[in-house]
Amino acid sequence: MQYKSQAVAKPYFIAAIGLFIGQILFGLILGLQYVVGDFMFPEIPFNVARMVHTNLLIVWLLFGFMGSAYYLVPEEAERELHSPGLAILMFWIFLVAGALTVLGYLLVPYSGLAQMTGNHLLPTMGREFLEQPTITKVGIVIVALAFLYNVGMTVLKGRKTVVSLVLLIGLLGLALLFLFAFYNPDNLAKDKYYWWWVVHLWVEGVWELILGAILAFVLIKTTGVDREVIEKWLYVIIAMALITGIVGTGHHFYWIGAPEYWQWWGSIFSALEPLPFFMMTVFAFNMVNRRRRNHPNKAAVLWALGTAVMAFLGAGVWGFMHTLSPVNYYTHGSQITAAHGHMAFYGAYVMIVLTMISYAMPILRGRQAANSNLSQVVEMWSFWLMTVSMVFITLFLTGAGILQVYMQRYSTDPLPFMVVQEKIALFYWMREVAGLVFLIGLITYVASFFVGGRQPEPKATAMPEPAAG
């Protein structure tokens, strides 16, 4: 570890992994409720489990992003973090607020939670993914501001690099766009319209900057390729991500009462959203092929390459499948969406956080650069278990989605929703099994932190000089 204050990243990463486990457990409960409707009813009804599953995802990814920033920024700025104490304080505030919110979801009926937290003073609750009580939302803003102040001051006082600047812009955008969570117009069309400014412009806008910056950082560190080369690619990728992603918001505006031109704008621009992800894949493999040395942390390199590939598949290919408005007319809100959502979130954001954890955690735990071979082998097993099972979850949901769209919407003789759900139950069962394998992968991942701790780490090797020419 080059700077002492990078250590504040560690609790953030641990909390992220802890909440990740919670998210997956609730995912399994949900998956079972698809086929056994009254499973755990009335203790944990479907809507509550879903809320916890999605909210935990967002919160642990935020923990992961913040931890990544706290690790990355001092190293890029070449100075200690502005205030490590503030970072730790915010960690506890965020963790306690997050835990209380989830407990509120689980223990109190949602309407009661709304009453308890004074939602009537500034109504913001009740919207998908933004279900948090207003007071929690205010807490998120405070934590985000303190966090931005902390990393912002560090960047401003230190060396300014493209990587840290892109990361900072991404994080700033994340905080600013979240403010639309407080705008809750009565007009349902407007409500949805601005709701997407948070949801879409996060995951298909500013989060891609965070993803790009972290990936670039890990690639600079592990491959030893010139910073200039990597930064150049980062520029091109984020420019493309922003052009396609921002106007691509239109692919959510097809059927909510927004003007008709969004069907064109949304279709054309979002159809090109796979481009930056494709570039990212080419970029990652290119940099690894041009590496100057074999970094001893093979697991981190595997995660980095995995991120590029899975983000392209999940966000790019699976997004493209149903983004054109004539296709989306049939597939909107079906299991196709669920398939895309699962692989995109895993491939782009879960994997980039795990990439950063994989790179940083050995160093944070006092090693030179990497875990022991044993630990890395276990970690790589977890990579494959989680990634392959996520591919299967996606494929099963896609199968379910295609059947659903056909029987319920496309067919000349459409069947009712619940009849169709019965018919595609087999796919839901298979998805649940794949989900269990994912959990095994996650347990393996956690185990990788506890094995081989006393064994030495592998040594870095220089790449042989290429033949003269």
Added chain:
Amino acid sequence: MPEGGPVPSATYPPGDLAIWIFILAELLVFAVFFAAYAFTRLDHVELFNHYQTTLDSDAALVNTLALITSSWLVVRGVAAVREGDHRACARWFWGAFGMGALFLFVKSLEYAHHLSAGISLSTNTFYMFYLSLTFFHFMHVMLGMVILAAVAIKAAGGGYSREDHVGVETGASYWHMVDLVWLVLFPLVYVMR
């Protein structure tokens, strides 16, 4: 090898390869837009033909000539820096920047005219395409001008030389792309019916 000889000599086009990846991505967006225009027109031939006549093709002529001229000025700027004359390079690039400004001015007059007539993206399918396509291109002219200015400023300060001027070629390549797109857009939207 003398330039323009029988055997082409370079593996990569002039400028940074990254800008070419970006250029390709941009060209793809425009290609999709052009094809969408042409095929949507199929269902609304009369509407498209009628509203096309409401556009100001004189303004479009001025703008096309402005962009072609700016591209030629950029070519001269690249030629100058290859001769090692970075000051002349800056002057040529500022000239191209000026042509870009002329384009923006004329196009803004057109937009002002449409706006005062109450035309918007929702008026009809033709105007939706016309406004979308030209405005998306308009944004590219603005971005291109920022790049031209950045190159011109760096060139004037001696930031490029006969040996090292990839940045000039990078900026030039992007600007030519902005011109290239307009060369197809102009007949498609203003003339072909």
Added chain:
Amino acid sequence: MMQTPVRIRSRTVVYLVLMGLTVATWAIGRAGLEGLGVSLLVLAFALLKGQLVGDWFMGLRGVRGIWRWVIVIWLVVPGALITLAFVLSERGV
């Protein structure tokens, strides 16, 4: 890195051709000429102009391999699609 000087005169000739084709395109529109033949002629002008820009201004004529052809491909594919759409629209009307 290529360090050959750019020959200005040939670029200026290309520039004048581009200007001429532009004025011709504009004149066709101004004269109110229409129909499939006219449209395709104007499109052909545009594709030729694009090719001149790619070759002489962007410098692709001095490049070998796939990069030599990127602009050509970009002109031919949308050009073909536009042609197809206009041919179909002529039939439909």
